[in-house]
Amino acid sequence: MGNVVTFEEILSKTRAMMPDVVERLKTLIRYPSVAFPGYPPGPVSAMADATAALLKEYGLGAVRLIDIPGGYPAVYGEIPAPAGAPTVMVYAHYDVQPAQREDGWETDPWTPVEKGGRLYGRGAADDKSGIVIAAASIRVFEGNPPVGVKVLIEGEEETTSHLDAFVAAHPDLFQCDVFIIADNGNIAVRNPALTTTLRGEVSCIVEVRTLKSPVHSGMFGGAAPDALVALIRMLATLHDAKGDVAVQGLRSGSPPAMEYPAEIYRESAGLLSGVDLVGTGPLGARLWSKPSITVIGIDAPSISAAANILIPRAAAKVSMRIAPDADPRREVHLLMDHLRAVAPWNVRVEVTEVSASFGFICPAGGPGYAAARHALETAFGGPVMEKGTGGSIPLTSVLRTAVPHAGFILWGAEDSSCSRIHGTNESVDIGDLERIIVAQSLFFSLLGNGRQET
Structure with missing residues (x-):
C-alpha cells in the first residue's frame, strides 16, 4: 500500500x-x-x-x-x-x-x-x-x-x-x-x-460625532462634548477593573485541561517587568476559551497634529476573540449593542460590523x-x-x-x-x-x- x-x-x-x-x-x-x-x-x-x-x-x-x-x-x-x-x-x-x-x-x-x-x-x-x-x-x-x-x-x-x-x-x-x-x-x-x-473573531467600527466642525477648546470646552473623550469613556466600559471583558451575555467555553505556564506567557508576550496580567481565572482559559477585546485602531488627531480644539469626530475599530463554540453573529451584536448603550451625553453613535468568524x-x-x-x-x-x-x-x-x-x-x-x-x-x-x-x-x-x- x-x-x-x-x-x-x-x-x-x-x-x-x-x-x-x-x-x-x-x-x-x-x-x-x-x-x-x-x-x-x-x-x-x-x-x-x-x-x-x-x-x-x-x-x-x-x-x-x-x-x-x-x-x-x-x-x-x-x-x-x-x-x-x-x-x-x-x-x-x-x-x-x-x-x-x-x-x-x-x-x-x-x-x-x-x-x-x-x-x-x-x-x-x-x-x-x-x-x-x-x-x-x-x-x-x-x-x-x-x-x-x-x-x-x-x-x-x-x-x-x-x-x-x-x-x-x-x-x-x-x-x-x-x-x-x-x-x-x-x-x-x-x-x-x-x-x-x-477562538473565533469578530470586529466592528464605532464612530462618535458631537459637533459640526472643530471649535476652540477654550471658548467652547466645558459644555460641548468632545467626540474623542466620549469614545474613550465608551471603550473604557469594555473591561472591568480586573481586566475581564464586561460585555454582558458573551459566551465562555469550558476551561482547557492544560494550563499555560505564566512564566512562558510573560516572556513570549514581552510583558514589561512589574506589569500585571489582566483578567481572572486560569491563564489557559483567558487565552483559549474566554472572550477578549482589543482596540486595534483609533481615528483621532496625532500628537504632532494636536490643536486646542474640541474634536467633532472620533472612531475606533474593536476586535473581539470569542469562545471556540460561540455564535459569531450573536457575539458581535452583543458587542455592538453594548457600545451603543454606553454612549454618554446623547452623542451620535454609529456602530458597523466588520467581521464575524467562527471558532x-x-x-x-x-x-x-x-x-x-x-x-x-x-x-x-x-x-x-x-x-x-x-x-x-x-x-x-x-x-x-x-x-x-x-x-x-x-x-x-x-x-x-x-x-x-x-x-x-x-x-x-x-x-x-x-x-x-x-x-x-x-x-x-x-x-x-x-x-x-x-
Missing part, C-alpha cells in the same frame, strides 16, 4: 534534506507577500509562483494556481491515494503580516538570518514553515506517499479571505479523510502539542487523531499535550462544513515561547521544524499502513 517506510528511515531522510529545506524557507521569506489592501500585488503573486514551484520540485503532482474570485490565487496540488488508502489534505498559507525594520526588528524582516538554532524573518513561522513542511513530507517518500495527499496553500489568510466562498462552491476539490492544518505549533520548543480548539473545536476521536498523537510523540521523543489557541483560522469551520466526515489535525513548527508570530523578530526553531516534518511524514506512513488508531 504505497511507499511505507519506518520511523528511522523517515528521520534519516529528513535530516539529509534539512539543509536544503532551510535554504528553501529562506528563499520564501525573501518575498514580502503581504496581501493586505494597499500593498503591492507583485510580491504576493511571485510568492504564489515560488510556492507552486517548490511543491512541484519536491514531488507534489498536478500543482496549479487556482483563481480565487476577488482575491489572490491559492496553490493546489494532489497525489492520488493508493488503492484502499485514505487521503490527507495539508493546509498552510503563503501570505504574511506586514513588517518593516522600523517596527523594532533587529534585522531586515525580509532578509532571513540564522542565529542560535533559529531562522529569523517575516513568515519564518507563520506560515511559510507550513509550506516547507508540506513539501518536505512529500519528498520523504520521493513523491510516492502511502496515502493520497492534497495540498492547499492560501494567499489571504492574514487579511480578508475570499477562499471560503470558493470552498463552498467546489467541495469536491477538498474531499479527504483528514485535514492537517499546518499553521500552529507548540507552547515551547521540544514540547509537542496538538491544538484542539481555536473551531476539533472533532473528538476523528479519523487519524490517535495516529497523529503517536507520530508527534515519536518524532519529539516526549508526551503530547493538548492545547487551545487564542488565534483564529476561519477556514477550518468552512472545511468542516464542506467535508463533515473528515478528521482534523492542527500542528506546526511555531512555538509560543519564541516565534513571535505577527510581531517583530519572528522566527522558527530549526530543530522543531525538522521534528514536525518527521511527525507529518510518520503520520502519512501510519495511515498508509492502516494505523488510524494506535
